[in-house]
Amino acid sequence: MELIKNNSGGLKLCLNGYMYTKKNTKKTSIRWECSQKRGLDCLGAVNTDIEVQTVLSSKDHNHEADFDKIEATKAVNVMKNGANISRGRPQQLVVDVLQPLPVEVRAAAGTTNAVKQRIRRQMNKLRPKDPASLQELDLSEDWKHTGEPYRHPFLLHDSGRDSENRILVFGTGQALRHLCASNKWYMDGTHPPTPGLFRQLYVIRAPLGNTAVTCVYALLPGKSQEIYEELFQSLDQKCEEMGLTPDSSIVVILYNEIKSKENANK
Numbered sequence: 001m002e003l004i005k006n007n008s009g010g011l012k013l014c015l016n017g018y019m020y021t022k023k024n025t026k027k028t029s030i031r032w033e034c035s036q037k038r039g040l041d042c043l044g045a046v047n048t049d050i051e052v053q054t055v056l057s058s059k060d061h062n063h064e065a066d067f068d069k070i071e072a073t074k075a076v077n078v079m080k081n082g083a084n085i086s087r088g089r090p091q092q093l094v095v096d097v098l099q100p101l102p103v104e105v106r107a108a109a110g111t112t113n114a115v116k117q118r119i120r121r122q123m124n125k126l127r128p129k130d131p132a133s134l135q136e137l138d139l140s141e142d143w144k145h146t147g148e149p150y151r152h153p154f155l156l157h158d159s160g161r162d163s164e165n166r167i168l169v170f171g172t173g174q175a176l177r178h179l180c181a182s183n184k185w186y187m188d189g190t191h192p193p194t195p196g197l198f199r200q201l202y203v204i205r206a207p208l209g210n211t212a213v214t215c216v217y218a219l220l221p222g223k224s225q226e227i228y229e230e231l232f233q234s235l236d237q238k239c240e241e242m243g244l245t246p247d248s249s250i251v252v253i254l255y256n257e258i259k260s261k262e263n264a265n266k
């Protein structure tokens with residue numbers, strides 16, 4: 001007998017390839033009904049003792065046992081839990097959790113798209129309500145750090161709820177160290193993924209091998225000089241706190257300008 005947590009946090013009992021949902025608890029026993037009661041009109045059920053150690057009585061099912069389905073349910077639960085703690089991307093969770101499993105179990109879990117959708121739904125449930133204004137935006141500790149398992153401070157600067165032009169700057173210490181060691185900074189502004197409050201998501205990237213990595217993410221409410229000044233002052237201050245000195249020969253490359261020049265040459 002094995003107990004697993006179902007989607008809404010309730011318990012499911014797994015026994016001999018069948019899954020049961022808790023129906024009610026009496027003084028000395030618990031009644032469990034087949035999880036496919038509705039789907040298959042199955043009357044299968046068991047009564048266990050309170051500690052769920054012994055089966056006291058049982059009723060037969062009208063369908064075959066399905067061990068793969070149980071394994072698949074467990075895998076989906078692990079992925080949903082991963083969505084909670086790591087804010088991981090559904091695709092990554094599927095690769096990490098589902099792909100190593102036998103093909104029968106993967107098939108029982110449903111299509112990859114359906115699984116991803118279930119994970120996404122779980123993520124949406126956990127997402128805080130969108131604030132109506134920047135003054136209302138309240139960052140809890142959880143959102144000031146990177147996700148598990150490598151929980152690092154991530155918020156570098158927040159100009160505060162009372163600020164007229166509130167900006168948020170994110171980056172890890174490791175990324176800031178990498179940025180300071182680089183003499184080339186690529187900067188680019190783009191529309192934020194959730195528009196409304198901020199006007200742009202501004203990124204600062206630095207070369208790494210043959211490519212470049214994003215070291216700083218800034219959510220900016222506009223494009224005024226004042227806002228950019230605050231961004232760079234906050235980075236200066238953070239570097240100083242960390243004992244970092246940016247490379248003195250930095251070449252700043254504005255990505256949007258390159259793109260617009262390229263377009264003009266076409």
Ligand SMILES: [Zn+2]
Nearest residue numbers: 034042044061
């Ligand atoms: Zn059944």
